[in-house]
Amino acid sequence: MRVSLKFAVAALIVSLAMSVFAFGPASGSATAQVEQRYLVLGRGGRLPADFEALMQSVGGRVLMVFPEIGVAVVASADPAFPTAAAALPGIQSVVPDGQMGVGSGADIGSVAWSEAIIEPEGTAVEGVPAIHANQWNLIRIDVAEAWGEGFLGQGVQIAVLDTGIDYLHQELAGKVNMALSRSLVPEVVPGRAPFADLHIHGTHVASVIAGKGVRVPGVAPQAELIAVKVLDKTGTGQESTVIAGILYAASLKVDVINMSLGFIIPRRDPGEEDDHHRWVRSQQLEALQRAINFATRSGALLVASAGNTATNFDLDKTNVKAPAGVKPVVGVSATTNTDILAPFSDYGRRLVYLSAPGTMIYGAANTFWFCLPPVGMGRPPQARNCTGQYPYLFMSGTSQAAATVSGVAALVDSRANGHFPGLLLRSILARRAEDLGPRGRDPMFGYGLVDAGKAIKSFRWHKHDWDGDDDD
Template identity: 30%
Template sequence: MNTKILAGLLLATASGLFAGNAKLAHELESIDPNGSVDVIVQLKHPVNDGLLSSVVRGGELKKKLNAANGGLYRLPANMLKSLASDPEVVYISPDRPLKGLLEYAEPTINANIALQNGWSGTGVTVAIIDSGITVSGDLQELLLNRISYSKSFVPGSNSTQDAYGHGTHVAGIVGGNGSNSSGLLYTHSFVGIAPNVKLVNLRVLDQNGQGTDSQVIAAIDEAIALKVDIINLSLGRPVFESYTVDPLCQAVEQAWKAGIVVVVAAGNDGRVNTAGTHGYATITAPGNDPYVITVGAMKDQATLTRSDDTIASYSSKGPTILDHIVKPDVVAPGNNINSMLAGTNATLYQTSTTLLEKSYYMSLPELSLSPGPYSNNYFKLSGTSMAAPMVSGIAALLLQKDPTLTPDTIKARIMKTATKTFPASSTVTDSTGTYIDYYDIFTVGAGYVDAWAALNCTDRATLPALSPTAVQTAPGVVKISNTSIGGTAAVWGSAAVWGSAAVWGSTVTDESTAAVWGSAAVWGSAAVWGSNAPAGTAAVWGSAAVWGSTAVWGSSTADTDASNVLYNLTE
């Protein structure tokens, strides 16, 4: 990667985004003062009804948001600056819109071996915060529904059914048991990673796959109150400010600190080059938060082995914009994934015939192996939205084996045991162009997840497993920071808890012989990119502003239109 690209993004991001009032999100600086606006107000002290009412006088409190330590308000825009001057107020941001971002995938990550050895997620509860879940035979056990709780956070709708078709597909990847594709009538069975988990259905996306920050934060509040074990967030939006003040990031941190494993899709902008980054620095929120497990997408190539697998070119790459957190944490299969269909009326099914997957029925008279008509039970989707639930499923297997594991230990085990052998690069060409990917730490993270290896890992994290920070130490030289983020000591600190085993091997860090994780130091001094690094990363640390007409999230961003976010990604 051309170090000038990556040596581009660090110096710039803070200057353009944090000019003006430090407590106001930059979009609110130029809003029409004569109108009204929905905003999320985060407060300094623990939130309570009296505090929420006293701080914002003249505004309507629409929703209390515990996970963000604040509330959603409707208020006159001309109140924003005076509200920002209140010492109790930490940060004010708009209620931003967001959207949703197995027969080969399961054995590719060795989940089939885990299932054969009795690990199926029994006793573990996973919250699917998405577009809802439509009940299917694949989510039942002896006719009992494995969806233990459902609630809608979509304004004006109490239905928790999946009108979009995204959440059901995600739920099937985590916990579908393949009952609608099992038996002599089928040639393939579509079984999820943890086919006996309990699911909590928290609907935040509407029939078009659209939602807002406040809806997701309210659902996270609910998941914390329910004491679920895992939250899966196969959704996201652009990064607008540091994770330290972003209300969506603060909410996922609260869930993590409450003992919940949070797994998030990395985003689908790996092909975006509107800011000259060649897809780098495109991780979406809340996947930019250092606590959560952020997942990129691999292509399993419809084979049972991982030796021919390659990164999906649309998979978003790190480091994160503004904070330069090393993301994604790991990668998992996400391309052309077969999973549960919410129904033929679901928006995703209706809007493109490319989503339809041939049924695996065999005709009884002929016992033919040829595919039958289109299936009413399964279909294919692609994206990091499909990769994230693979990791949520692995987390469920780990918790079934040992319910005492902390989110930090689960994250560290999944990262440590991930496969670190990759090609130097891969290329894909389609009607939109040719895309070259390099297998560095910002593309594949700690590696390609391996469920069976993670189950056999016995290491425990004694400190937080925060994803580290990338730092430009000299022109063209990028290194991993030492031991902490914001003063918090991390599990990859000066005292190695893993011994000499690498979390990041030399194949995913740089072209030097020294690994980032070495036997002498947990975070070594080897540069992520050396002088001979492959081309591909400009304005990540550069002086050019990331916002504007050529912004990272510009008009050519693949995720601008929700109708493109999933099914047009397939490679």
């Protein structure tokens, strides 16, 4: 039996509607300068041996160092720091550490609402789980065909870079590797592991990928999840934290990295010369690109949401979208149950590689939000004790679409017990996708709708599946 809670929750909580980057501290202020965070890139992908001393000499405080890609995060309250640090030997550039945030859905012009639903406690089934009546998305991508072949994601590890995961929810209990999961954001989680979800986004995304099917299975119900918390309870984070998350996941040799998040980077600031701002943009993207390249070389497939601002990035000459638009990340747009582009989904030929269902997707809701006394910002005032019950929720966004693609990648990879290289998985998914738009790759659907059944049942590993570069 299901019992509706008396409050409504926005179903169109997006996959991170992106805020623009702030480009450094204001100058000429009579007040004390606020410390700013910067990305410092070393020349040739390396940082100088005496890097920390160099930064201190120009008023910088080193926060994080990523020696494997030659990038560091440095804080300084001195407005002259970026110029002074960039002039030091071995330093290629110094640029602001980008900010991002979760949107409420208002950016797409409307908000759809769904009541939270309470499902009774159940017991995980052995073998193939039953698809819930609300899961049109799993039916549309034909997961039953893949499951029927015996491939449910077993042997595959998926890192979920998000707001954390509610590892106590019945769909996710035992699914999350507690030893390897990490929080990279400084927030206290009362009574739970640091990587527990204090938002709702990461839990829902994780359940779409690999919910075990007590009531509502994910795409790959036997895959293992690793929570990498890069966004805090407000759904905000920084580019450097995402870079750290990518590198951490790569160090674990995970098979898939899901990033249902993103950045909008403006091409130019008011008053800036175009040439100068293009340089700033390229250096911010290069820091992220270095991390993505490192993870790809480690064998991971990286998947990211396209975004939810209904923007055609082929026409938008003022902004750059990342990480979905950074090759070889698989950028994912969202489709409806009638196979059209979801009205909120961003699109563009260089942004979208694949598409997947992304409207009214049913999945696990965070028990910390819905089932404990309300504490702190954003908690529903009607949250209650859910003893013996667990909350679920319909959500829409390219976040859910990206999670679906990550799950299908896990199904395919389970054929090799998690040993297929990420670039091979990327190519297989594209070549087995259902072409929805104009023939070939198009701006709205990329190579088409991801198809789990076709990817598994018609699987043949040919040399042309392993070209690693099928999107130019």
